[in-house]
Amino acid sequence: MAAGRLPRLTCFFTFSVLGLLGVCIPHDVEASNEGSVIHKNVGETVELKSDLLSTEGVTVAEWRYGGIRLTSTGTAKENPQFKGRIQINPQNFSLTVRNLTPQDSGDYSFVSEVNYLQRPTVTFTLRVHEPIKKPLLSIINVTRDALNRSCTVFLECSTSVHDVSYSWTVGSQKKSGSKLQHVIRPQDGEITFTCTISDQITEVSSSINQTCSNDTSTDKPDPASSCDLMPN
């Protein structure tokens, strides 16, 4: 990829009542990176690449975060949020952000001009994730069906971190969501419920066992008491 290459032009022609209209817009296929999402953990460093490989003919080179200018050519103007943590490489204009915090998540774009010709904007979406711990798993209640002796178990999985996805594994069955309703039978014995949370980088699981006991000695009004709770 040659530095200072002129953008290619795409032209559209359309007929209208006024006659033939021609519209040309610059584009650069290789520089297009729409929808580029980068996932990082808190404390890590990210390098966002510009699409310029040389300083030759560069008249504007500017990184923006959510539309706000971070730094521009020749100046070291810094947003207070990134004070002491960002650096723009003078050779290739890549933006390095160190010691990432969740607040650094968002859209970063690189705006540039070569020989006063505007180039396509390069955009990245950065997502900085908090470290996730083992989820908290709890059995909300267990109700026993008197007719078929099966137990309906309600479970809940939780974590303090937002933006995680929840999934459950019970034997060979898989389900999504933070809550689970599952029917077990006495003859199934001890059933292991596993909840897994993931945030695109990390996956953590917790398990809990539950049986549906065959206790028929009394028909207790409290349905939960007829099933043994065995929290993990």
Ligand SMILES: *[C@@H]1O[C@H](CO)[C@@H](O)[C@H](O)[C@H]1NC(C)=O
């Ligand atoms: C930009 O230059 C720096 C220092 O020369 C180098 O460490 C970095 O890998 C370069 N980045 C790219 C994307 O070429």
Ligand SMILES: *[C@@H]1O[C@H](CO)[C@@H](O)[C@H](O)[C@H]1NC(C)=O
């Ligand atoms: C068990 O918990 C679920 C979910 O919170 C609830 O909908 C249901 O009514 C509860 N059942 C009993 C018997 O408490």
Ligand SMILES: *[C@@H]1O[C@H](CO)[C@@H](O)[C@H](O)[C@H]1NC(C)=O
């Ligand atoms: C037992 O009955 C309950 C409630 O009617 C039902 O949800 C469950 O699927 C039944 N279980 C079995 C194993 O047939």
Ligand SMILES: *[C@@H]1O[C@H](CO)[C@@H](O)[C@H](O)[C@H]1NC(C)=O
């Ligand atoms: C539960 O009770 C049923 C009927 O009384 C019996 O057939 C079955 O073997 C028992 N299961 C267990 C695990 O004790």
Ligand SMILES: *[C@@H]1O[C@H](CO)[C@@H](O)[C@H](O)[C@H]1NC(C)=O
């Ligand atoms: C739960 O069941 C699994 C599989 O039978 C067993 O390996 C595990 O030790 C059990 N955990 C508890 C807390 O009983």
